[in-house]
Every structure is written in C-alpha cells, then in structure tokens.
Amino acid sequence: MFHFGYRRSPDQGAATPVRHQVVIVGAGPVGLSMAIDLAQRGISSVLLDDADRIGEGSRGLCYSKRALEIWDRLGVGEKLVGMGVTWKLGKVYLGNEMVYAFDLLPEDGHKMPAFINLQQYYLEKALVDRVLELPSIDLRWRNRVTGMEKRNDGATLTIETPDGPYRLDAAWVIAADGARSTMRDLLGLEFKGHTFEEKFLIADLRMPADDIPTERRFWFDPPFHSGQSALMHRQPDESWRIDLQLGPDANIEEELKPESYEPRIRKMLGDRNFHIDWVSIYRFNCRRIDRFVHGRVVFVGDAAHQVSPFGARGANSGVEDAENLAWKLVAVLRGDAGENLIESYDLERTQAADENIGHSTRSTDFIAPRSPAERALRNAVLSLAPHAEFARRMVNSGRLSVASIYDTPLSTPDEESFGGSACLGGPALDAAMQTADGAACYLLENLSDRFELLYVANGSAPVVPDDIKLTVIGHDLIDARNDFQTRFDAEPGSAYLLRPDQHICARWRHPTFDKIAAARARALAR
Incomplete structure (x- = not known):
C-alpha cells in the first residue's frame, strides 16, 4: 500500500476560481498517463484524485506491447518491463487436454514484449513517481x-477537500475517474451496452512455483472446477492471479467466505x-457512453467505456485513449x-471502444454461454479444436x-498499394535498427x-x-x-508520415x- 499526503493548494484561498488550461479528474493509470503526456509536450495540468493511497488488490494485471510503447515514450516503459513478468505464450485446455497454444509475438526486433503482468498498484506508483519528476503537473x-x-469556454469545478470546498476554472476537463465516474453522473450520461450476470471469483495469492x-493458462471444464472455467497468470513477488467462474446464481456473500473459496483454490x-x-x-460489462466529447469535457478510459477482463482490453485501451487525445x-x-480536431478523438476512440466491446462480448459469450444451444456449439468447437485448425480459430478465451x-478522415488515402504489417491508421511498428555510428537501437525509441x-x-x-x-x-x-x-513494405524513395501519437x-x-x-x-482536421 502506498500512501500520499494531502496538501492545501494555493487555489483554495483564492477569492475567485483560479483558471487552468487542463484539469484531469482521476489519478489512475489513464489520468496519470494523460498528465505526463501533456507535460512532455509543454502543457501544464492539475490532476485531482479523491483518494490518497494506491494498493488494494492487483486489479489491472496484463499490459500490452502498445501500452508499454506508449509508457516508454512517457519515460517509464523500461522500468515497468523490469518490474513486471514478461510473457507471450498462452495455452488453452479442455479438461486436462491442451486444445492449442499461441505465441503473441513470434518475431523478434521489438523493444517491448508482447505483454507484462504487473499489479496495478506497482504501475500506478511508477507513474506517480514520473509525475513527481515533472513540475508542470499539480497532483492533488x-x-x-x-x-x-x-x-x-470550459467548466467550473467544485472540489471537496479535508479543508473544505473550493472552486476552480478549467479551459478543458479530462474525465478519467473510472467506471463509477462522478463526472459522468454530473453530466447525466449513461452507459449503453450489456451487463453480464455471470460471476467470477478473482484471487491474488502467493506461492513459490x-x-x-510463465504463460497464460485458461481451462474450460477443468477437473478441479467442473463445468466452469479458470484462468491463471503469474505476477511479480511470487504472486499469482486466479480467476474462477462461479455461474450467474452464485451467492456473493457466501462465496467471499474463506471456507468457500479456499477449498476451490x-x-x-x-x-x-x-x-x-x-x-x-x-461481474462485468461491455458498454460505453454515446459520445466521449461533451463540449470541453472529454471522457477517457473506464469513465467512457467498459469491457470484460478477458483480453486485457480495459487499461490498455484507456492508455490509448490518453495517447490519442493528448497530442x-x-x-x-x-x-x-x-x-x-477534438471531435476526431471521439470518432477514433469510439471505433476502438466498439471493437474492444465486440471482442469482449464474443469472448464472454464463448466462456459463459447464455443458452443450451450456445453451450452445445461451444463444446463442439472445443472438442474439435485439438484436431482441426478451423476449430482452434473459433476457440475464444x-x-x-x-x-x-x-479508419479516419485524418489519414490521407494511399496513392499506391503497400504491403507489410504496418497499416495506414495504425501505429508505426517497432524495428531493430542501428544508429549512424552502428549502435544498436529501436525505431520507436528514436521517434519524436x-x-x-x-x-x-x-x-x-x-x-x-x-x-x-x-x-x-x-x-x-x-x-x-x-x-x-519488411514491416513497412519499404522501397527506396518511400516515405511515411507519422502523427505525434506515432x-x-x-x-x-x-x-x-x-x-x-x-x-x-489533413491530420490536423484543417
């Protein structure tokens, strides 16, 4: 548990609300990343959080290559990789039999790994430490x-503190205050989507093993948890994350008793x-608000959208929100x-949210079928998967x-065809390079x-x-x-224009x- 002290701000004694260019509400991974990105681009911000501590359960766990590349640009990527557990392999089982295995980054030549596992409180502490290095961020x-x-021209916020309330003005307000967003409630915004009734037990435990x-392990109908599913990940500190499906009718109060969950584990x-x-x-949700931009109040992360944890699309997509909006x-x-130009944030990131919600919904429907017909189809796919490639592609854990x-009007359509894995509208892919004097380096770490x-x-x-x-x-x-x-289908004379978010x-x-x-x-929406 990391504790941070409250301090009185000079704004609290002002006769009239003090005006700031940017106020960010919520100092989780997304809000912290947003503040750092703005600071590195020369824009100061006030960052507000209603708590004063970090560290209750691991919560977020799996952080993707793209998120790590963003954090590397923000000055913490190498630190996070050093703290976390690096992995790229996954295995899916039906009972005791492995259905298939996958490799999320089979090629080398990338600075950042496919994924790391790291308890969210360690991630947040690393980001807070970076914030404290940047004097243009006022973290309260x-x-x-x-x-x-x-x-x-912005908004006036009323803020409650241990010394009583005060008000401040903001030209722009970034709502990064999570799934239970106060900012969303203040604007009367509602999520639209689906809430799944299926319940899952999540546990952090320590054991030498x-x-x-070090891989992602997912079981359908394992012998130790018949008729349900289970997921297991390694974390730092000899710690492990376990998720156990309980079914929609599980009694939460009873399941949280040690005499219920300890025998299961x-x-x-x-x-x-x-x-x-x-x-x-x-329980989890796959849903979002209709629009992420409401005048000069802009929503990012879980305040704007929610997905199931299967696929690690929550915090990772929120960090991409911050990257998209900051520049x-x-x-x-x-x-x-x-x-x-801010309207293009809404266009691009609602596209991403819909994609993530679609993937998460399909994963959840496969893991927890909602009808006998869906369960029969799921079981047939799992039975065929060890023997047929088409069935393995259908397995969705x-x-x-x-x-x-x-797919954005900010991109200029290609005049000629390009192959490779780097896509128009997608981020520049990393590549192992050399500097002019022959020193080994990577492409992304050399971008401005x-x-x-x-x-x-x-x-x-x-x-x-x-x-x-x-x-x-x-x-x-x-x-x-x-x-x-290879990755850019680059020929002599070819050129690639990158936005400030790469x-x-x-x-x-x-x-x-x-x-x-x-x-x-065009990329600036002119």
Whole structure:
C-alpha cells in the first residue's frame, strides 16, 4: 500500500476560481498517463484524485506491447518491463487436454514484449513517481469533484477537500475517474451496452512455483472446477492471479467466505503451500457512453467505456485513449488546430471502444454461454479444436489486446498499394535498427513527439515543412536487419508520415513537399 499526503493548494484561498488550461479528474493509470503526456509536450495540468493511497488488490494485471510503447515514450516503459513478468505464450485446455497454444509475438526486433503482468498498484506508483519528476503537473490527493458548471469556454469545478470546498476554472476537463465516474453522473450520461450476470471469483495469492511456466493458462471444464472455467497468470513477488467462474446464481456473500473459496483454490493447486492476499467477486460489462466529447469535457478510459477482463482490453485501451487525445489537445491549445480536431478523438476512440466491446462480448459469450444451444456449439468447437485448425480459430478465451487501427478522415488515402504489417491508421511498428555510428537501437525509441516523416534513402531526401521532423532510413537510422523494410513494405524513395501519437497518417512511393504539407494539414482536421 502506498500512501500520499494531502496538501492545501494555493487555489483554495483564492477569492475567485483560479483558471487552468487542463484539469484531469482521476489519478489512475489513464489520468496519470494523460498528465505526463501533456507535460512532455509543454502543457501544464492539475490532476485531482479523491483518494490518497494506491494498493488494494492487483486489479489491472496484463499490459500490452502498445501500452508499454506508449509508457516508454512517457519515460517509464523500461522500468515497468523490469518490474513486471514478461510473457507471450498462452495455452488453452479442455479438461486436462491442451486444445492449442499461441505465441503473441513470434518475431523478434521489438523493444517491448508482447505483454507484462504487473499489479496495478506497482504501475500506478511508477507513474506517480514520473509525475513527481515533472513540475508542470499539480497532483492533488483527496480532492473530490462534487459539482460542475459547463460553459462554452470550459467548466467550473467544485472540489471537496479535508479543508473544505473550493472552486476552480478549467479551459478543458479530462474525465478519467473510472467506471463509477462522478463526472459522468454530473453530466447525466449513461452507459449503453450489456451487463453480464455471470460471476467470477478473482484471487491474488502467493506461492513459490518455479516449476510452472510463465504463460497464460485458461481451462474450460477443468477437473478441479467442473463445468466452469479458470484462468491463471503469474505476477511479480511470487504472486499469482486466479480467476474462477462461479455461474450467474452464485451467492456473493457466501462465496467471499474463506471456507468457500479456499477449498476451490486448493483443489486447483493441489498440495502447494499458498497464502491468499486478496479476493473479490466481479461481474462485468461491455458498454460505453454515446459520445466521449461533451463540449470541453472529454471522457477517457473506464469513465467512457467498459469491457470484460478477458483480453486485457480495459487499461490498455484507456492508455490509448490518453495517447490519442493528448497530442490533439496540445495542437488546439497551441493554435495549430481548431477544436474540431477534438471531435476526431471521439470518432477514433469510439471505433476502438466498439471493437474492444465486440471482442469482449464474443469472448464472454464463448466462456459463459447464455443458452443450451450456445453451450452445445461451444463444446463442439472445443472438442474439435485439438484436431482441426478451423476449430482452434473459433476457440475464444479472450482475444488479447492489440493496437487500434483507425479508419479516419485524418489519414490521407494511399496513392499506391503497400504491403507489410504496418497499416495506414495504425501505429508505426517497432524495428531493430542501428544508429549512424552502428549502435544498436529501436525505431520507436528514436521517434519524436512531433509530426515526423520517415524517408527511405534514395538520392536527395524530400524537403519537408519546418514543423515536421525528417528521419532518413539508411542515413539517420540503418535498417541492418531489414525489419523496417519488411514491416513497412519499404522501397527506396518511400516515405511515411507519422502523427505525434506515432500513427501512420500518410505514405507515398514518391513524396513531394506539397503532398506532405497537405497530409499534415489533413491530420490536423484543417
């Protein structure tokens, strides 16, 4: 448990509300990431949280490659990987028989792993430590928002503290206050989607188990938990996460008694010695609010959307929300773009939310069928999976989180065809590279936080507008292993324009100054 002290802000003694450019409500992983991203781009913020501590159960656990790449840009990626348990392999069982195994990152040449497992309180502590290194972030603990008055130029917030209430003005308010969002309630916004009645027991326990591989293990109808499902993940500190399906009719009060859950877990683990640190029972939702942008109040993370935990799409998608919004808000505040650019956040991230909700809903329907017909189909697929590739593709124990690819008017349509795995509207894929002096490095760690043109050397490089960074592949960075060539389908003379969030917004075989300038203007919604 990490505790943080309340301190009185000078704003609390002001005769009239003090105005700030950006106020972020909620200091979870998404709000903290948003504040860091803004600070690194030169924008100060006030970050409010109603608590003063971190650390009750592991909660969030699995963090994806794309989230780690974002956090690496924010200065904490390597630290998180060093703290976490790295994994990329998963196995799915029917009873005792393995149905299939998968590898989430079979190729090398990436700085960040496919996933790490790390208790959420360690993640949040690392992000708080980074916040404290940045003087332009004013992090205020035990500051609870209780009221809001919207205006055309922002909003006035009423905030309760141990010293009583005070008010402050914000040009922009970012609502990152989670699934039970006060900000959402203050605007009268409702989630739309589905709440699943199925109940799951979640437990953190400690046990030495070096003989168990570091991988995701999922069981359908295991002998230790007949008729249900189970999931197991390794965490740091000799800690393990276990999820056990209980069914929709389980009595929560009874299931939370040690005499109920301890025998279940002991049956799963056998004769191993273990200590249970934390247990909870959850139901989950696949739903979102209609719009994420409400004037100058913008919703991110669980305040905007919720998904089931199968697939690790909750916190990871929230961090992508913050990444998408931060550079756009900076462009608006600096006068490089109009406020209509913020509308593209709503367009792109509702697309991502719908994709995540769809995947999560299908996973949940497969794990917990809602009718005898669905269960019969699920069981038939599982029975066929060890013997047939088509059936293995149908098994759904949670489609693991991947980076979003935007179908967006901010992208300039391709003039010519491109292959490779890097997609227009998707993030730039990492690649093992060398610097000009031969030192090993990676592509993503060398990208700026500006618009950037990656040009594959072929004679003279194109002239680019002053506000775009030019990186020449073959001179500034050397593609010695051909990772970049393969992933981007790069030919001599090809060019790729990246947005400040590293997403590819245009690419050409024959770039010109006018094409590059027009693509940047389009990416700024001009």
